[in-house]
Amino acid sequence: MADVAGDTVAGRQRGTGLDLARLDPAVLAIPMAGLLLFMFVAPIIWFFIQTLSETGDSLAAIAGTVWGVLSSSTIRGVIIHTNWISLIVTMVALIVAYPIAYTMTRVKGLLVTLLIMSVVLPYFTSIIVRTYSWMVILGRQGLLNDLLLGIGLVDEPVSFMYNTFAVVIGMTYVLLPYLVLTLYATMRGIDPNLLKAARGLGASGFYIFWRIYLPLTLNGVFAGCLIVFILAIGFFVTPALMGGPKDVMIAMLIERDVELTQNWPLASIMSLFLLAVTLVLYAIYYRFANIEKMMG
């Protein structure tokens, strides 16, 4: 159009130019959907078909192989350990995140900005950096051991690193922001008048928490825990760097089969399992999110 200054109404009347406002929003999602389809969904499906077809001639045979792999004692052990670590991480994160999120709803001004920053900033930092920083703190010559030796609480360095404890600490720290922010959003949505009303009706602080506050945050608790759990079962970097020989998680096993033993069918079966579990949990999460919307 030569008339650059011509307003959009004139443009519309002349029937020239692209009117973005009239486009169906779904149309705008096409580039993103296309990208995901060709770069993510298609390769995964191709990978599964390619690798699984090597394991048997018929569907029944493939299913038999998959079942055989998943029920083997080694892999079952890893699956159980992965779930166990993820569960502990989720619980510890909840215990730590709940009071933090609650405090964030209670404080005002600069303090709330500082709190949000201290929760969100690590969230934008690389997982590797955050994991290494914990290794600096927990290592044999780390800050914590220096402190304990310095004040004479222990005579020789304690082994904080390379065990399940270290994995839980590291993963909890990395995943904490997801839970804090989910809980914070839920808690912010609670009408402060409800707590006032409960107090006015004679309830003590503990009673109000138990009967009113906790039930009203349960949706956020479930949603946040599911997110953390979903992310935890697929974790790789932190358990690989901070864990001991026993702390093998599914993602580490997959990496080993892809990189070291080149057993792609095995990697494929475990990936498929991980993906399936994640999707099921996500479906549950989605239901919770919807219920929350309905009640809010």
Next chain:
Amino acid sequence: MDGGSLQITGLTKQYSGVKVVSEVSLTIPSGQFFSLLGPSGSGKTTTLMMVAGFADPDGGRIAFKDRDITHLPPQHRNFGMVFQNYALFPHLSVAQNVAFPLQVRGEKKAVVAERVAWALDVVRLTGFEARLPGALSGGQQQRVALARAVVYEPPIVLMDEPLGALDKNLRYQMQVEIKEIQKRLGMTVIYVTHDQEEAMNMSDMIAIMNHGQVEQMGVPTEVYEHPSSIFAGKFLGEANLIVGDVNGSGPRTLTHGEVRFDAARSIVDPTLTSGGRHFIRPEKIGIDKAGKIPGNSGDLNRVIGTVRRVSFLGHLVRYGVDIGADDLLTVDAHNNGDHVIFADGEDVAAAWHPRDSVLYHHG
């Protein structure tokens, strides 16, 4: 519900240096429906919150049954409270909401069930026990809040603009209902509102608040008929305030040009810097054709003027009459069949009795 009066003396509250409530003193006898009426920012809600215990006074004393409760936490005051947006617990059913204060007090299950049934019967919500608050209309939610506030028979029920979120028709219906419940149960109610009709309709006693202070306190008819300040007069309803001089011509007489306006009482209003205001409510003024004198007794204030505005409101006709003063004189004529509606531009005579008037002057 047992008696005992609530005494507030010199109550003061400030937020960041600004006094939002300043030296408020009130005595609220047992069984009374007491309204705190005022515009937003007048300190009425803050006063209520201090009585409830949600705001801590910076000065003064609150005593209930001669016991000092000034700094007692709200959960130990045993007062009932109804909030503006009801504050019903959204995850608890109607019955569970109403049962809450009883369970807090450790009542036995049978007692709880019996009291809840009683309270829901009082607010006419029997049959709604299992519903969640979200599935109720605004008026029904209001009733649940009311039931929850009275179920443990607190000596005083505090209400903070409880009908603010309802539409006009429902408001009136709920006013009648709340008043009826209050009388039946003999409750003491402290009621905060900015709606003067609501306050007059429901209250035994009204305290008009302005700038953190009590401007006037009295029974509704008294504060309406004899407002102690220009603010109180204007806030309680339509009011004419004729501007004029107060010099010389009599202690309760105001002159505007050649016209004299007599009043039965005169009051000093510190908001005036000079001159005076002759106060008269529109419905006290008689209106008739020019040349005729409305009313029949002597010693009336009389003016002639021209109709400049006619508002037909159904039950009454509201005129704006130009009498040569700064503002049009508002006159309400009852549309009672005898009244012939005047047209815009028609010359009329208006008259009213000095006993209905108040002269405010700068003293």
